[in-house]
Amino acid sequence: MPLSFQAAHSSELTFGAGKKYIGARRSLMNIAVVGLAYSHPYTYTQILQRTGHTITHVWDDVPDRLKEFSEKFGVPVVSSPGEVPADEIDGVICTHRLPERIDDAVMFLENGVPTYTSKPAATSLDHLEKITSAVRRTGTPWFSTSVLRYAPAVLGLKSYLDKGKAGTLIQVRATSCHYISHYMQEPGIWQDDPERGGGSIINMGIHGLEMLSVLVGPRIRRVWCQAGKRFHKESLSEDAAVIGLEWEDGLPGMIEVPCGVKGESFGVEVFGREAILKFSIPKADIQEASGAALGDADPWVEFGYAGTMAALVEMCRTRTMPVPLEETERLAKVLIAARESARTGGPVEVV
Template identity: 25%
Template sequence: MKFGILGLSLSHPYTFAKLLQKLKHEVAFVWDYDYEKARNFGERFNIKVIKEFEDTYKEHIDGVFIEVESHKHVEASIPFVKRKIPLFIDKVMALNIEDLERIIALSKQNNSIIMTSSAISYKREYREVNELVSKGEFGQMINATSFVCHDMSNYLKEENSWQDQIEKSGGELLNFGIHGIEPVYNILGPGIEYVEANSEKVKYEQALSEDNGIVKLKFNNGSIGMIILTAIAEHYGFNTMIIGTKKKYFLEEKYEEDPLGYEAMIRAFIKGIENNTYPIPLNKIEELIKAMIAIRMSIKENRRVYLYEL
């Protein structure tokens, strides 16, 4: 298959290009607002560089990775969706309800595949737990609490600062917190009733969003998900405590192959293209992104936000 990479705003395209080539697929082009940056990327991976955005959706390709800044995701995706070109749209897919409704409606109208996901959801540890949950091994689900730890100092550098800006990335609690929010949603969902969230600055007063936060997801079946984000940690990782009526389990990272889930996620995208199916059901994508939009509303308005409000 042939793929395009649209944007180099994240580090992900460097990993994706390497993995696509490893899997014997072709990266047909790369484009970025910064032509020199795209040119260097093209030379590194032996990929064609396109200078004008309008020329990117004229290419004969099987799929595109949308890797521009989060607030530009939907606008950049529209020409491809209208041409039924499958898209992987990096996190966070949409930051407001208008953009979310627009991309979902266009995808349905054109029967055009879109996928968006945190790669952490595709880590082998989480895939195994999701299978156990689906088989009823945990009984009735009661709680899942995810711990997301890293140091956001890299986002405080000028060239990466957009990832700390609420209007451009959703802020730290969405931009990195998604790595806990999505796995918890996959374990307990679908069916979110409301969200509550709080955030603080503990260490990085210069941060434009937050460096510490907590999210509560209340589901219609009574189960509760919690996400605890620490962005000042000297350690890095993703762990989740899962509690059901029959079983409890603390998920720890233990597999060395594909440690961040990137390859499994790319394989899922490719399989969706091959089968002409959404790798993740569109209604689940819509609900998860609505919940993330509600998280920022909850912090801004200091209240519980019900998903029916959106």
């Protein structure tokens, strides 16, 4: 069950430094955007604005990018994250670079603002501890996830598995296939840096891991990882990786992370005693290798962007975390362990 920090139906709640939360009275939220280091905040903003919510403020440290965003979406600019008035917003989307994003998020959490930090949650145990301890200390809800957690294909397969129709699970496999060519040059190089953005293992591996966590749970106890450079020899991390997983009940699994490709596609295959089930995202009867659907699939829905924003709005309204803190924390530790395994060449226990 989600970790609840406040009663969802209060008309007025007080938290943090005496800030009063009035979002539970309203159906439409005021949300700020801090950092434009990903493409995601552009999509998030369109979804939120089209569903009646207000993006109240925006900040970024790249002036041209900030100006373009402000003019395109009609959002007022602030000069720093600290200039966003915490008492005027119901939530914040923090999508600045890592590790700077951690400090931004902690500031908002300490001011009682429900905070979404996209993915990955953190790329080191120290940074993970910094943000999770802030959540526990303040009681402010925090949300960090791959959007694929809310992809209809993932949720549909989960419903099927929950009914036990696959029987005993034998093993599972996920694929997170995404090009990284744009991370080979500025302003995206930080995402390819293992110490900053996590590199392909963490930054792209989270997509496969998040899907598997929804389907079979997060309790992974051991990780193996092999990684290399097949095309992008200049990569600071890797453009190909295979992550082996072992759950606490002995279930074996694997995540394939091919990132030297031109296209993108994601999928899961579940091998059960009674059924072998699989899906690809986006869904379509016919797909190009790039993952582009030749049918009428809506990418905002099929990739989970719309569902993720619905979860964010609900978090702002009810102050209930969409994903238990312990699960988000566990998934981050699994990927950090995978990075360590790739470095050492041996298995790593997740503690």
